[in-house]
Amino acid sequence: MSTAYEHVKAARAKDRPTGVHFINTVVTDFVELHGDRRFADDAAVVGGIGRLKDMPVTVIALEKGQDIKDKLRRNFGAANPEGYRKALRLMKQAEKFGRPVICFVDTAGAFPGVGAEERGQGQAIAENLLEMMTLKVPTISIIIGEGGSGGAIALAAADRVWMMERAIYSVISPEGCASILWKDAGKAAEAAESLRLTSEDMHRLGVVERVIAEGETAMAELKDDLYGAVSELLALDVDARLDARYQRFRKFGENL
């Protein structure tokens, strides 16, 4: 049993596999597609088309970067609005061609910057949520490292949400929470505990359907698991799938 803050540290660990690694693990013939067609290409979001076994899928990942140069280029995985708009463009493209969408989420949060606000960070995330709730193709999101608040759920309003065992998913970073509530970022460990952000918490609260054990065996099985889940979702008709997606999120607070 480890503390919540140890989970936070593990989720942020430098040697943790990033989004690109997951893409390369689950699909073959990957073709990266760039740009949001509106402003720029945000390297914090990597997206494109690949083959999940025999099935073409659209894959999108928040990517923190490998070495320091790559991390800088990718803004450490903190996406700008154009990143979320690129993701949406690829999702709508997937919808057109009937391709399932698989998202890998790993970000401390959407980038809090001047340009991000000027270009509508809030609007970009809001639009992704709106469109993802009714995207006609099956969608699966996996929280692979940090699931940082609005910047994470912007790619996780999906039919199925899974989570790596040592990943975290939270409404706010423990540091941010501690500094707002207790005026002391040093109390992050306590905040982490209180926020309930581990994969175990997420599973218990019904936020994720599946927790994926870490390690090479699990990674090897991930492809089969995804293929199975996508096939299951494809077997449903569109209306049933969309209704289930609606109810999936509707249930948080329905019993009030």
Place this chain on the structure above:
Amino acid sequence: MKIDGLFRKTRNIPEDGGRTDMPVAQCPINTHPCPKCSFSNLHGDLAGRFYVCVCGHHFRMGARQRIEFITDPGTFEEVDAAMESSDVLTFPGYAEKLNQAQKASGEKEAVVTGRGQICGHGVMLFVMDSNFMMGSMGTVVGEKITRTFEIATQEMLPVVGYTVSGGARMQEGILSLMQMAKVSGAVKRHSDAGLLYLTILTDPTTGGVTASFAMQGDIILAEPGALIGFAGPKVIEQTIGEKLPDGFQRAEFLLGHGFVDKLSARNVQKAQICNLLSLHSGRCQT
């Protein structure tokens, strides 16, 4: 009311944008200093000007004040009035905070929802309240707004929504974040039914509320001077290590960058909303 509480409230008036919804008898002094120009507004005068200072500063309004301001007299019927939050995650201090917020605001939660009429047009209305934990969105706020859209979809009504929020509520952790997707789903169904959703963004609208239903309106109005953004200005300043320019993230800034349709000063707000509702109603105009 305790003496120290009394004084704290007085000092807080300019900082919190100016509370104007305290009953006059409870007001420590019967004036509201403007946080922008320091002018001392007499309560009665300010109320007569829709809580707008002589300098044009829009004071914050409580949910009930806004409902009285925007709906036709006697038409508002609240729904889900008794819905209350509970401390599901046993978050330190949350139960007490909820208690204090209820006392401070006189509301059960940070949003009031219901049916009403605006210039004779039937609408579903949600109005957030900054006096309740700065309008933060937890499960109940998400649920009440979701139900607002579900009822509106069922009854083929437009939704008029006033937003004010510090964002998703930390004390309900991930469950607050889930509300963003939940409400978005309901907004989308309402939208797909061809119905109008009109948002009025008020000071301040930030975080998870901006990143969901605040920015999903068909038409987005914003009160002059309102702070509207995703990240809070302090967080941005810490991130970039610079001071932000004047006017950054204000309603006028968003208008200039294309993220709101129109400014909505209170002296014309009801007329604007009436006109927009009328332009979307299938009825013959007289």
